[in-house]
Amino acid sequence: MISAKIMSVGPDAISKKDALAILFDETATPDLKNIAIIQAIDDQKHQKFALKKGGKIKIGKTEYQINFVGSLVNNNLQMIGHTTLEFKPVPEKPLESAIYLTPNQFPEFKVGEEIMYM
Structure with a gap:
């Protein structure tokens, strides 16, 4: 399990209509940062990040089930703390950084x- 603390939320970071968050x-x-x-x-x-389908991510008090981890995710998280969290069904062509x-x-x-x- 690896934990992170939210340090800031950019003024243009939240787009609920897109149901995604960039970290x-x-x-x-x-x-x-914006x-x-x-x-x-x-x-x-x-x-080492080793997230995979079936794992979990907890944001605040809400726990989420991982349905797909793109091929770039674990390395990007390791190197620059980057991923895109998508709160929608896995599409036919999912983002490899999501x-x-x-x-x-x-x-x-x-x-x-x-x-x-987790």
Whole structure:
């Protein structure tokens, strides 16, 4: 299990109609910080991300089931804390940088809350 803390939510980061959230770590550029949720991942360089279908992600108090993990996700999370969380069914051609989650209910992203990768 790897935990992260939400450090900031960019002014253009939340688009509930698109049902997705873009995450980066604190190395994100100012432009990315405007459209992303910035997370500080505990001990990022020493823990290996190994997310896969059937795993879970907990955002605040809400737990989500992982339905798909793109081929770029684990490495991107490891290197720059980046992924896109998609709160919708897995499409025919899913994004390789995305994690698709159920329930398809968009969470509240609050500064100071934890994201748990399980």
